[in-house]
Amino acid sequence: MKGIVFTEFLEMVEETFGLETVDYIIYKSDLKSKGVYTSVGTYDFFEMLSLISNLSEKVNIPVNDLIYAYGLYFFSVLHKNHSNIMDLYETPFDMISSIENHIHIEVRKLYPGAELPTFKIIKKDDDFIELIYYSDRGLYMFAKALMEKTFEHFNKQANIEFELLKDNGSEVRFLITQKNGES
Ligand code: HEM
Incomplete structure (x- = not known):
């Protein structure tokens, strides 16, 4: 880390x-x-x-509440240090679906030795994404917080649900639905 x-x-x-x-x-x-x-x-x-x-x-x-709180905090750190990466995106869904094939790839160049999760997109349309988080570190509450902050960053709202596919949190399914009407 x-x-x-x-x-x-x-x-x-x-x-x-x-x-x-x-x-x-x-x-x-x-x-x-x-x-x-x-x-x-x-x-x-x-x-x-x-x-x-x-x-x-x-x-x-509880540990998971602290991890979640830290995710909320860490988003501002990422924004302060890497707004050039975030500014490439116009919607929260674009940004979230690009973590795996763009954002964290850039992160690997900037931070050699970074230990990053894997996100696999299962389904995506205009107002819904289903993805699976994989990481031995099980920081899915950190992921949830960063996703929530991503929506807030774009002045959008979403409902983010998750389901542990493995008890230790190393594999977690996320269902993200953007709420319409808000801009
Ligand atoms: C410009 C945007 C972003 C940057 C620069 C960035 C950068 C980073 C960095 C530096 C780490 C720590 C790696 C380590 O300690 O070895 C990290 C970890 C992580 N990032 Fe990102 N990130 C970004 C966006 C996101 C977003 C939007 C999510 C949403 C899910 C996300 C999910 C995670 C998670 C869950 C981890 C913890 C590692 C793990 O779970 O194994 N990141 N990221």
Whole structure:
């Protein structure tokens, strides 16, 4: 996992829960990096799991809710750093259906060593997409948050449903329906 995901995560924790909580979860987690991250470095995903589960215990919020909240936050980070990529898209469906064959391909060039999910489009028409998320990291709530933010970015609304195809969240079906009338 890229360092930017760690540095921004710790930034969100600091903004939301304060610096003491950041220090506490770093101290409590078993971190090879000792909690020192550079945005271009690559670190073990286990460190993120450890930080999130210690945060979950400390603030009494379920892990998946924290992952979702972080996805909402991370969208602004992506927008700030990579608006040139996002600006190529005119609709949320164009953007979401291009993650696999354009966006994350560019990401791989910009962030060597990035660990990215796979999205397989099953069905697509004007106001509906069915896709499957595949990733050993099981960050489907992160994906859901980024999808919601993508709609918000284009001033559109959608209903996003999902179904775990594997219990560990490594394979998840998403059904996304755009609500009409809103622009
Ligand atoms: C300009 C747009 C985007 C950029 C620049 C971008 C970039 C990135 C980066 C840097 C990572 C971290 C990789 C790592 O830690 O090794 C990542 C992960 C991820 N991205 Fe994107 N992304 C974009 C849009 C999206 C969108 C719209 C989605 C919506 C579903 C998405 C879904 C994900 C997910 C779920 C992960 C976590 C990795 C995993 O699940 O295995 N991305 N992305």
